[in-house]
Amino acid sequence: MLPTTNFAPPFTITRASHVALSVTDLAASRDFYRDVIGLVVTDESDDVVHLRGLEESAHHSLVLHRAEEARALRIGLRVRTDDDITAAERYFAGRGIDHERVEVPHQGPTLRFRDGVGTHIELTSSMEVVPRRMAAFHEFTAGAPQRLDHYQVATHDVQTATDFWAGLGMRLSEYTAKDGTDELWGTWMEVKGNTHDLVFTNGRGPRLHHFAYTVPDATSLIHAADVAGSLGFGDEIDRGPGRHGLSNALFLYLRDPDQHRIELFTTHYQFIDLEDEPIRWDVSDPRRAQQWGMPASRRWFFEASEFPGEPVREPLLTATPATLEDYLALH
Structure with missing residues (x-):
C-alpha cells in the first residue's frame, strides 16, 4: 500500500x-x-x-x-x-x-x-x-566524491518502514512492488528534492546495505574503478559501472576492508513538484536496478552491515529479484 x-x-x-x-x-x-x-x-x-x-x-x-x-x-x-x-x-x-x-x-x-x-x-x-574543497581540483583523487546523498537499508518490513518515514515528511519518489500489486518490496523516499535520501528494500534486516556519494560525472566513476584496480581493490568492486532504472543514475559499488558497501553515482533527477507521482516498478523487471548489462550478484542483494545489538529478522515478503547467478544459470 x-x-x-x-x-x-x-x-x-x-x-x-x-x-x-x-x-x-x-x-x-x-x-x-x-x-x-x-x-x-x-x-x-x-x-x-x-x-x-x-x-x-x-x-x-x-x-x-x-x-x-x-x-x-x-x-x-x-x-x-x-x-x-x-x-x-x-x-x-x-x-x-x-x-x-x-x-x-x-x-x-x-x-x-x-x-x-x-x-x-x-x-x-x-x-x-x-572549508569546502570543491574548487581544489588538484586534490581530486579516485572518484572525487562531492557529497553524501542517501542510504539504503534492508528491512524485514518495507511497509512499516515506509509508513514511519512518510509520517515524518518523506515523499515516495519511486517504488518496487510485487508483480501486479502495490505490495511494497522497495521504497525510495526523499526530503531534499531529488529521488531519495532513504531507501528501504525487502530483506533480512535491519541492516545497512550502502551509503552513497555523488561524483562529478561518468568519467569519475571509471577513474574510481581504475584506481581501485591499480591499488589492489579490484575484487572489491561489488557492482557496476552501470545505470539504474530507479533514479536514472550511473553507479559503481565498492566494499571497504570490513565489507561495508559504498556507492559512487552521478546524481539523479529532481523530485520537487508536488504533482509528481511516484514511479512504479515490478520486482521482476530487471531494468529497475540495471538498465543495461547483467543483474547484480547474490552478495550485492543479500549481504549488508548489521547494526550493533539489533536483532536481524527474516523478511515478510518472499518475492526476490533475479541475481547474476540466476542469469548465468539460464544463459
Missing part, C-alpha cells in the same frame, strides 16, 4: 547527513576511503577518523570508529534547527519511542533513536563548518 506523506511533520528533516561505521583496522579503512574512494580526511585520532566529500562544508559525513567488530553504528539525518531536535524529543516521547540526547564531537544538538523497523538513526541540527 502506498504511504500518505505528512506535509506538516512534527519536525523538519532536511537531508541525509552522515554515517558512522565501526571498523577493525582504522588505518586500512582510512586509506581506503581517502585513496580508493577519494574522500577528504577532516581529522583523525588513534580511535576515530572523520571524512567528508569535496563539496561539503560540514565537518564530516563519514565517521570511522576503531572496534573489535565491524558494524553500521548509525545513519544520520539533518534537521533544520535546534528547535526541531526538541520537537523530535517531544514527538518520540508521546509515542513511546526510545530516544536519547547525546553529545557528539563537532555536532550541535544530537538525538539518537530507532525507527519503526529498528534502523539506528541520529538526528543533528548543526555541525562545525570547515
Whole structure:
C-alpha cells in the first residue's frame, strides 16, 4: 500500500547527513576511503577518523570508529534547527519511542533513536563548518566524491518502514512492488528534492546495505574503478559501472576492508513538484536496478552491515529479484 506523506511533520528533516561505521583496522579503512574512494580526511585520532566529500562544508559525513567488530553504528539525518531536535524529543516521547540526547564531537544538538523497523538513526541540527574543497581540483583523487546523498537499508518490513518515514515528511519518489500489486518490496523516499535520501528494500534486516556519494560525472566513476584496480581493490568492486532504472543514475559499488558497501553515482533527477507521482516498478523487471548489462550478484542483494545489538529478522515478503547467478544459470 502506498504511504500518505505528512506535509506538516512534527519536525523538519532536511537531508541525509552522515554515517558512522565501526571498523577493525582504522588505518586500512582510512586509506581506503581517502585513496580508493577519494574522500577528504577532516581529522583523525588513534580511535576515530572523520571524512567528508569535496563539496561539503560540514565537518564530516563519514565517521570511522576503531572496534573489535565491524558494524553500521548509525545513519544520520539533518534537521533544520535546534528547535526541531526538541520537537523530535517531544514527538518520540508521546509515542513511546526510545530516544536519547547525546553529545557528539563537532555536532550541535544530537538525538539518537530507532525507527519503526529498528534502523539506528541520529538526528543533528548543526555541525562545525570547515572549508569546502570543491574548487581544489588538484586534490581530486579516485572518484572525487562531492557529497553524501542517501542510504539504503534492508528491512524485514518495507511497509512499516515506509509508513514511519512518510509520517515524518518523506515523499515516495519511486517504488518496487510485487508483480501486479502495490505490495511494497522497495521504497525510495526523499526530503531534499531529488529521488531519495532513504531507501528501504525487502530483506533480512535491519541492516545497512550502502551509503552513497555523488561524483562529478561518468568519467569519475571509471577513474574510481581504475584506481581501485591499480591499488589492489579490484575484487572489491561489488557492482557496476552501470545505470539504474530507479533514479536514472550511473553507479559503481565498492566494499571497504570490513565489507561495508559504498556507492559512487552521478546524481539523479529532481523530485520537487508536488504533482509528481511516484514511479512504479515490478520486482521482476530487471531494468529497475540495471538498465543495461547483467543483474547484480547474490552478495550485492543479500549481504549488508548489521547494526550493533539489533536483532536481524527474516523478511515478510518472499518475492526476490533475479541475481547474476540466476542469469548465468539460464544463459
